Amino acid sequence: MQVKHIPKDAQVIMSIMKDMGIEEYEPRVINQLLEFTYRYITCILDDARVFANHAKKKVIDLEDVKLAVQMTVDRAFTTPPPRDILLEVARTKNNSPLPLIKPHCGLRLPPDRYCLSSCNYRLKNNKKPQTKQVHHHMMSGGNAGYMNNAVTSHLTHGALSAAGVKLHNKQPQSLSLVKRQGTLATVARTQTITIPKPVIKFSSATPASKPIAKPKIQVSAPTGNVLNTPMKVEVNDVSSGLKRKLDEEYDMLE
């Protein structure tokens, strides 16, 4: 029967545990506590050395150590706020009446920026030399798996109309992207231009606007609102015609 020689520090830990009334513990707990102790003490002494140097002292003083301990305790080992502060906070919070419940159906969730239901990535296209880069935001809600690019452009435009963007009533029907004057003339083709609020004008219908006229609206019942993020859409010459532009985009995406 060999008697394992337990180092002195470990014996100290064991006696601390006995003092606190802990009788049963796994043997690895001693190692864990020892490690913690070493790390903590080293940390404190390091900080104390920094403070001593700052005060131009040669050796670490009791005050330095005290300051180091206090700094660490404030940062790491916080305790819950005292009861009177909690009561005060509670009193303030409980004064407002319970809000009425809106009668709409579906999931009742907080505003979108507090939810985790918006898209958390965006696709960036490969850099092709002659074509423009298009950024598409995919609005697949929480379902990350649906990366059908061709579909996204449907959704892109569809969602644009669905997202409550201003419509000009004069020309209903099809969609054309309005070129902002003055922003394009000096810009090279390979650069992207982001327009924060695209103004959508509906002009008279062309056959090419087929995908647009029937906007496919994202079903939003399960996951809440779909589109709040601004659209970044490349704008190019309107003269090239709507159909061709869309075809080009499709070509790029494939």
Next chain:
Amino acid sequence: MGVARGWIGESLISCKMQSGVLDSVGNKLASDKSTLLAVLQLLRKYNLKNTEELLKREANLTDVGSTEEIPQTDSEVSSVLSAYKSEGDPEVYEGAYTELKRFVEGALDIYKHELGMILYPVFVHMYLELVYNGHEGQAIQLMERFGRDQEEYYQADLKRLSHVTKKDHMKGNELTDTFKSSEFIIRMSRDTLSILKRHLQEKKHSVVLNIIQEHLYFDMYEGVARNKQQIEATAGALVGEATRQDNKAKVYYGLPKEPDIQYLPVEEEDDAEGDGTDKPKKKKPKKDPLFSKKTKSDPNAPPVDRIPLPDLKDADKLEKVKALREASKRVTLGPETLPSICFYTLLNSAGVVTSAEVSEDSSLLAVGFADSFVKIWTLVPQKLRAMKSAEQLQDIDREADDVLVRMMDDRSAETSRILHGHNGPVYRVAFSPDRTLLLSCSEDTTVRLWSLQTWTCLVCYKGHIFPVWDVRFAPHGYYFATAGHDKTARLWATDQHQPLRILAGHFSDVDCIQFHPNSNYVATGSSDRTVRLWDCVTGNHVRLMTGHKAPVYSLCFSVEGRFLASAGADSRVLLWDLAHGHLLAELTGHKGPIHTLAFSRDGHILTSGSQDCSVKLWDFSRLAEEMVLEDVNVSHNPDIKNSDSYLLRSYGTKNSAVLHLHFTRRNVLLTVGIYEGS
């Protein structure tokens, strides 16, 4: 000084200071300058200029202009004023305590036990005074000599106190802060109180007198002094017992009338077909026998609009009908007909599984793990399906009756699913009543809402800055409540990113929380060994129930809402009557901490599951009957029943601690436990 003293007295009483301090200020004269400065600060705060001038003149503090001596914040002021500053000779304490003990033991038997209740708090405060004033040796000696004499259930707290031996240790220590700032409440009959007062007048022991005046609060009641058994029953909480004030408010413990769901579209097979399609189809309400009995309105039920509740959707109404049908088929339980029990054992899960929960219709089991996952199993042949993708959803017919079935993708059926997202052990999971949402709370201080249709996390609620121990959905949905380490419980709604109510008042962690069946009240159990009932509308506590001797881990309301069962680490189940907050019964028998309680669906049987690997069944219907027969009002405490006659059966398992109990709608008991192989 007469007028000024009166002013000071009034203003100070109104700002929650113990009036006893005023006596001590006067008595100690100018020896305690900081105390006087604190009083000055308080007067300044309340703009009592004349009084301030008078005090300054009387106490010769005219040179006060230096602000560094004056305590700045409110809590500092109160801490100085209620501090343990005493000029008592440290040697005197032991003698004073022995003297007090001798007095208590010499009193008449009827009064002895009630008088004995002051020994523990006096002892604690004596110890803390000695420590605060730097008399470490005497403090340790006092603890060693008299610590063992205190009651069993105080020993844990005393052990924690004994580690505090220097004044610096006291700062920030939760236990000492609690003792320092809150009074220990003792309920005493008028006679006992007068005996005590007379004795203290006679002896003029300043030490004990000061402590009693400053730190003890006597809630007097008329009537006979209580005997040992009655006192034992409600003793044990961290700061004493509940005052009559605590339990005065009216509690609407009844259930409101069920909303009328008779006018549902008649089911297809019963449609009167055939003739006369030109006749307008009369939507005859189906006179189902289930709905025919009218529930008379309960005077103790809350008005329906007391708290805003979500309306029932069609799907909810169908669910209710289904539940009622199942309820009609269920087995009525009683001492002769015990439930069948089905035990789900989680293997290889000791130290890994932290919580388990079965949904209301017993179709889903959710388990929370210590490595931050939540895993959901289906307990019925129907598998777990995910919602179809967006494009597929566009193709389904939205007007179809079974649109809720069609929107799920059959190809994605699985028997179990895992939810990732938390950063720490998941301590509790809760299903929403309609089973589309799941809540989980974790050590990472957040509460997450998951969708059980898309199997993703929807919202992460941040509010607690410390681990959250419990989360529960309200029986009507929409609201949920959390209990955390920061001594508060919070009431949330799923569409608010911040809590609606903060329920503060406990002195230690809030370990468990439960909604009342009418969703108007929330009960919390805490490590300060009390159970509190809170009103969701105001956020104030309406009942304070003491009696547990160890932290409370589980709460369960009875089916009709009048009674509350609580259980905890002290291995006992306590039953409370919410009408007045009285303790009704104490059920002992378990040998380990009890972590789960459940009432059967008809309310006849109460079950408890514990870490001693057993499930016990108690006869609650007989208990409730006997309760109704007694005439109970606010001041008359009912006799507390003892357990032996109420235990129906005890079922042991091989070595599986019981984690969760759930009665199905047909009154079959489902149990979830963790097998701990040696």
